């Protein structure tokens with residue numbers, strides 16, 4: 194009896210420690226780099242190692258970026274006789290572990306990609322039927338982050354490209370259990386395309402399963418497409434909290450690869466102002482900040498956007514609230530994100546083609562009294578304001594970001 198009591202006590206201690214450990218993952222939105230936006234499946238060991246080097250030398254690591262994530266294309270379309278997934282030996286001749294070890298040796302964390310279906314979106318081997326074996330392999334290689342996509346699932350309806358939500362949920366929950374079984378802390382990022390970006394049915398359960406969830410179809414290096422991703426994320430603000438984040442997709446800031454343009458529709462990349470807006474709005478909605486540009490050849494202006502301390506602090510604020518759109522007048526919008534210490538970040542977003550004045554009133558935000566107002570891009574204190582901050586000139590496609598803090602701060 195006594196032995197049973199001791200065993201039960203130890204087991205419950207183990208369970209509570211395990212639960213605590215899982216709670217420690219992604220307490221703020223994960224920050225890192227992923228290979229898809231700039232390289233697609235054209236990846237290899239040297240490129241990934243070079244990206245880890247560049248993350249350190251560029252100052253991205255110091256700014257808080259942590260994960261180097263290999264997206265689709267690292268495996269072939271087969272398993273070995275024991276059922277293990279086969280790594281593409283042309284791209285990764287030494288396997289994945291030495292790459293993960295290299296990334297870890299730089300003080301960074303390492304992530305990988307798979308898909309729950311028969312095949313990944315690049316028609317390479319998916320995890321179906323081998324979830325635990327794959328999770329064990331990832332843990333043995335030192336994986337700290339899994340991006341789990343949604344393609345080629347058996348019950349997918351080809352016409353509508355939709356899958357029954359129950360199948361989607363079962364597949365994501367299965368991998369969540371397998372990752373947990375490995376005992377390794379692995380950030381779990383899911384791409385729930387089963388509802389084709391409508392988010393119907395996927396929430397709120399998805400936050401109990403994953404640390405982040407893609408809210409729509411793929412981003413492109415294009416203003417309209419970036420706004421599409423932002424808009425799909427906007428209404429999901431109530432779900433975000435430490436441990437779970439809505440994911441409008443990876444960043445396109447400074448991505449010069451041709452694949453990332455929205456080809457026939459608008460073969461134009463975003464301007465520097467649009468990149469700043471893209472980055473700032475991702476920070477406003479507490480999005481994971483996963484860079485997608487070639488870090489080896491970043492222009493200083495791009496590095497300055499990606500490493501902007503004030504903006505990153507908004508994204509990473511420990512309160513873990515997602516910003517909300519509180520006012521929309523045509524193309525002019527006001528967004529507010531609550532921060533620790535009774536502070537608020539405000540975005541004045543001009544989606545239109547002409548410059549415009551945008552104002553924010555304290556009562557629209559549910560606050561009152563004298564406040565300090567700081568412009569975050571210029572890090573300039575604009576002074577004390579009693580009821581509102583009015584008449585700010587906002588350029589075409591610009592987002593001015595203000596920090597509103599109590600007097601005494």
Ligand code: GAL
Pocket residue numbers: 229264265313314315342343344384410411
């Ligand atoms: C898509 C996913 C992209 C990328 C790609 C790889 O479904 O949204 O981010 O992972 O698959 O094939």
